[in-house]
Amino acid sequence: MQAKNAASKRGVKLKSLPSSAAAVSKDFERYQYYHLGRFHGCPPLYTYQSLAWTLRDRIMSDWMNTYSARDQPGKRRAYYLSLEFLIGRALSNHVLNLGLDEATEQALQNFGQTLENVAEEEPDAGLGNGGLGRLAACFMDSCATLDLPVMGYGIHYEYGMFRQRIENGYQKEDPDHWLRDGNPWEIERSEFTCRVPFGGRTEHFRDPAGIEHARWVDTNDVLAIPFDMPITGYRNNTVNTLRLWKAAATDEFNLDEFNAGSYTEAVQEKNHAEHISMVLYPNDSSENGKELRLRQQYFLASASLQDALRQWRSAGNTDLGRFAEDNVFQMNDTHPTIAVAELMRLLVDVERLGWDQAWAITTRCMAYTNHTLLPEALERWPVALFERLLPRLLEIIYEINAHFLREVGVKWPGDMDRRRRMSIIEEGGVRQIRMAWLAIIGSFSVNGVAALHSQLLRDGLFRDFVDLWPDKFNNKTNGVTPRRWVAHANPGMSALISSKIGDDWVADLAHLEKLKPLASRRSTAFHAEWRAVKRANKERLAALVKAECGVDFNPDALFDVQVKRIHEYKRQLLNILHVIHLYNRINRGRLDGLADRCVLIGGKAAPGYLMAKRIIKLINSVAEVVNNDPDVDGRLKVAFLPNYRVTSMEIIAPATDLSEQISTAGKEASGTGNMKFMMNGAVTIGTYDGANIEILEAVGEENFFLFGLHAEEVEALRPQYQPQSYIDRDPELREVIDLLASGHFNLCEPGIFDMILGALLNPHDPWMVLADFRSYVDAQERVSQAWQDEAGWTRMSILNTASSGFFSTDRTMQEYNADIWKLK
Numbered sequence: 001m002q003a004k005n006a007a008s009k010r011g012v013k014l015k016s017l018p019s020s021a022a023a024v025s026k027d028f029e030r031y032q033y034y035h036l037g038r039f040h041g042c043p044p045l046y047t048y049q050s051l052a053w054t055l056r057d058r059i060m061s062d063w064m065n066t067y068s069a070r071d072q073p074g075k076r077r078a079y080y081l082s083l084e085f086l087i088g089r090a091l092s093n094h095v096l097n098l099g100l101d102e103a104t105e106q107a108l109q110n111f112g113q114t115l116e117n118v119a120e121e122e123p124d125a126g127l128g129n130g131g132l133g134r135l136a137a138c139f140m141d142s143c144a145t146l147d148l149p150v151m152g153y154g155i156h157y158e159y160g161m162f163r164q165r166i167e168n169g170y171q172k173e174d175p176d177h178w179l180r181d182g183n184p185w186e187i188e189r190s191e192f193t194c195r196v197p198f199g200g201r202t203e204h205f206r207d208p209a210g211i212e213h214a215r216w217v218d219t220n221d222v223l224a225i226p227f228d229m230p231i232t233g234y235r236n237n238t239v240n241t242l243r244l245w246k247a248a249a250t251d252e253f254n255l256d257e258f259n260a261g262s263y264t265e266a267v268q269e270k271n272h273a274e275h276i277s278m279v280l281y282p283n284d285s286s287e288n289g290k291e292l293r294l295r296q297q298y299f300l301a302s303a304s305l306q307d308a309l310r311q312w313r314s315a316g317n318t319d320l321g322r323f324a325e326d327n328v329f330q331m332n333d334t335h336p337t338i339a340v341a342e343l344m345r346l347l348v349d350v351e352r353l354g355w356d357q358a359w360a361i362t363t364r365c366m367a368y369t370n371h372t373l374l375p376e377a378l379e380r381w382p383v384a385l386f387e388r389l390l391p392r393l394l395e396i397i398y399e400i401n402a403h404f405l406r407e408v409g410v411k412w413p414g415d416m417d418r419r420r421r422m423s424i425i426e427e428g429g430v431r432q433i434r435m436a437w438l439a440i441i442g443s444f445s446v447n448g449v450a451a452l453h454s455q456l457l458r459d460g461l462f463r464d465f466v467d468l469w470p471d472k473f474n475n476k477t478n479g480v481t482p483r484r485w486v487a488h489a490n491p492g493m494s495a496l497i498s499s500k501i502g503d504d505w506v507a508d509l510a511h512l513e514k515l516k517p518l519a520s521r522r523s524t525a526f527h528a529e530w531r532a533v534k535r536a537n538k539e540r541l542a543a544l545v546k547a548e549c550g551v552d553f554n555p556d557a558l559f560d561v562q563v564k565r566i567h568e569y570k571r572q573l574l575n576i577l578h579v580i581h582l583y584n585r586i587n588r589g590r591l592d593g594l595a596d597r598c599v600l601i602g603g604k605a606a607p608g609y610l611m612a613k614r615i616i617k618l619i620n621s622v623a624e625v626v627n628n629d630p631d632v633d634g635r636l637k638v639a640f641l642p643n644y645r646v647t648s649m650e651i652i653a654p655a656t657d658l659s660e661q662i663s664t665a666g667k668e669a670s671g672t673g674n675m676k677f678m679m680n681g682a683v684t685i686g687t688y689d690g691a692n693i694e695i696l697e698a699v700g701e702e703n704f705f706l707f708g709l710h711a712e713e714v715e716a717l718r719p720q721y722q723p724q725s726y727i728d729r730d731p732e733l734r735e736v737i738d739l740l741a742s743g744h745f746n747l748c749e750p751g752i753f754d755m756i757l758g759a760l761l762n763p764h765d766p767w768m769v770l771a772d773f774r775s776y777v778d779a780q781e782r783v784s785q786a787w788q789d790e791a792g793w794t795r796m797s798i799l800n801t802a803s804s805g806f807f808s809t810d811r812t813m814q815e816y817n818a819d820i821w822k823l824k
C-alpha cells in the first residue's frame, strides 16, 4: 500500500506555468492587487514581493518534479551540512537561471519598473560570515546546475550577519533582521518537524536478550521546523533544496509548566528553545566556546540526520545495511562534526544496530572539509559542557575514542606520545574535545580547499592521521559560481564575451579559454570594447563609493581593491602601510612613475576582535587625511566601504583593476574573492598563498604580481624575526612608521594606534607584516608601471578572465562528486 502511494506520488508530473511576458505580468498584477492589496505606485517592497511570488510559482513545478524524480529507493544523495549559507539576494539569480530576463523586464515595464530597481528591495540572506558560508552557497548553485542530487542543511537564523556602520571611523554593529518583511522564497514544511534532545542524563540497561543499551532520558527537547529554499539550476529545470531549521519550543513542555501555574516560566523556556536559531555567530575564525554555539551545532546535526533517515525510508528503503550506499554527508568544517557521534546515536540507540555495524555505516557516509590552519580556529569543546548539554553524545565520543586509540596502539605499540597527540580528548588543564580529530576519525574523506592548504595539512596538523590513513586525505580547490559572479554581476562583460565565443561559457567556464587569441599585445577593437565595459563598471562602483563614503573615485584611475573579513593574517595593515607610503611620496614630491589610484577597502571585523576594529579605524583615519590633503590633488583616493556583503561584491568585482590577496603565506586556506576578481578581469597582486598559487599557475607569472615570503620562508624566519631590522634597512619604511607614530592620522585621538604600532614592531608578530613591506611596495611599483601601458594591462585583464575556467564551482563539484560523493 505504502509503495503504491509512493509510486502514484512519483507518477504525477507537475505542469509548469506559462512564462510569457503577458503571463508573468498577469500573475504579478494578481499578487500585487489581490494578494497584497496594494495599488499601482505602492512602495517598491511590494513590487519586489509580487515579483518574487510570481517567480516562485514558476519554480515550483520543477522543484516538485526534481524532488519526485529522486524519491526512489536506491538513489544515492549527498547532504551538505553547514552552519552557514551566505546566499545574498535570490531574485535576479532565479530570473537568470529560469531564462526569464526578457519576460520579467517587459512585465515590469507595464508598471514603470526595471528589474534592477525591484531587485534592490531584496535584503541579502546573510546567513554566513565570509568565505566558508559563501562557498556553501556557490556549491549549492553548481550542484543544481550539474543536476547533482545534493541537499543543503543549515540553520534558519532570524538574524544574519550584523550590519556594519562606520561612526567617526569606528565600526558599529546593528542587528540584521532580514526576515522582518517575510521571505517570499521559503516554504515552511511543518510536516517534517523533528525533535532534538538536550540535557538530561543517560541510563544503561539490558534487553531481554541480555544486550546492553543506553537511554537518554529527562531531556529538554527542542523542535526543529524545516524551511525550504529553492536552488535553481542554470536553465536545466533542476531545482534543489536548501533546508534551514528553525528552533521552536515543544507544546507539552509549555503545557506542563502552564498546568503547574507558572505561565511566565513556560514562556521563558519557549524563549530558551527559540534562541537556538536566533542569531548567526559573527565570528569567522577564533573559536569562543559558547554554549549556545554548541547547541546550534547539535541542533543542525541532529535534525538533519533524522531528516535524512526519514527521507531515505520514505523513498522506500528499509535495509539500514545499505544506508551508506545511498547517503553521504559533507561536513563544512568541524562546525557540524557532532554529526559523527549523532549518527552513531541514532543507529545504536534508536535503530538498535550493533556498535561495529553502526561505525561501519557512519565512517562510510561522513566526509569532512577543513578550511583553516590557524590554531586559534580549531574547535575544541570542554568535556564538562558536553557532559551537561549532550551527555549521551559524550559517552559515544569516549567509545569512539577508545576504539580508535586501540587501533593506534596496535599500529604503534607503546607509542604513548602518539596516542596522546591523536586522542579526541585533549588532557591537561580543562579536558577538551578536539572536533577536527572526531571529524577525521569519523570520515572516509578529509579534504583541504586549495593545493597548498591540503599539502600543509598533510605535512603539519594532520600528519599523524596521514601516517595511519594516507588515502583519506585529498584536495579540492575551491571555486565560485560564474552565474552570480560573472553572468549576473557583470552583464556588460558577459554580453561582450558571448558576442565573441557564444554563451556556452556560462555552464562550462573552460570555454573562456577561447578568449585567449583575442588578448593581443597591441590595442585592438576588442581591447577598446573590453575597456569600455570595465569603465562603465567603474562608474557604477564610483557612484556607490560616492554615495556610501562621500569619496570621489575617478574611473580613469587604477581601482585597487581589498574586500574581505578584517583579520590580521589577511594583512589589511600591509595595504594601508602602502597607502601611507604613496601619500608620503606624493607629499615629498617623489612622483616619478606613480599611477593615479583609488584604494578601496571593505570588510567586517568580528565584534569582539579589538585589533581588527582598530585597523578599520586606521583605514578611515588615513582616508580622511589623504582625501582632504590638497597636495595629493586626486592622485590618490582612499575609501572604506561600510557593510561589505555579497551584494556589494556584485558591484565591486566587475569594477576592480587590481585584486589585493596579500595574506601571510601559509595562512589563507584558499580565498575565493581572488577568484571572483580574476573572472571579472582584475589582475592580482598577491602572496604565494592558498589558491593564489593556482591562479598564478593558470594565468602565468607575467600576468600576476607576486611578492613576499613563501610559507616555508615564513616559518624559517619566525624564530629570528626582527621587525626593527627592516625599518633600519629601509628608509621608506622608516618614513611610513614615523608618520604613523607621529600621530599625523590621529591628531584628535592621541595614542589610538599604539596597539597597531606595537603589533607591527613586535618580534612575535605572527603575520610578519614588515618582512613583506619592501617586496610589496616593489610589486606595487611594477603595478603602476604596467597600468600605464594601456594595451599591456588590457591584455593581462583579458588573460585573467580567459584563464579563470578552473575556478568555477562546477569544476569543484565535479571533483567532489568523482572522488567523494559518487552520485549518478
Ligand code: 26Q
Pocket (backbone or CB within 6 Å): 129, 130, 131, 132, 133, 135, 281, 283, 284, 285, 286, 287, 288, 289, 293, 371, 372, 377, 379, 449, 478, 668, 669, 670, 671, 672, 690
Ligand atoms: C567557530 C566557532 C565558533 C563560532 C564561529 C566559528 C567559525 C565560523 C566561521 C569559524 C570559522 C568560520 C569561517 C571560516 C572561513 O570562512 N574560512 C575560509 O574558508 C574559505 C572557503 O574555503 C577559504 O577560501 C578561506 O581561505 C578561509 O579563511
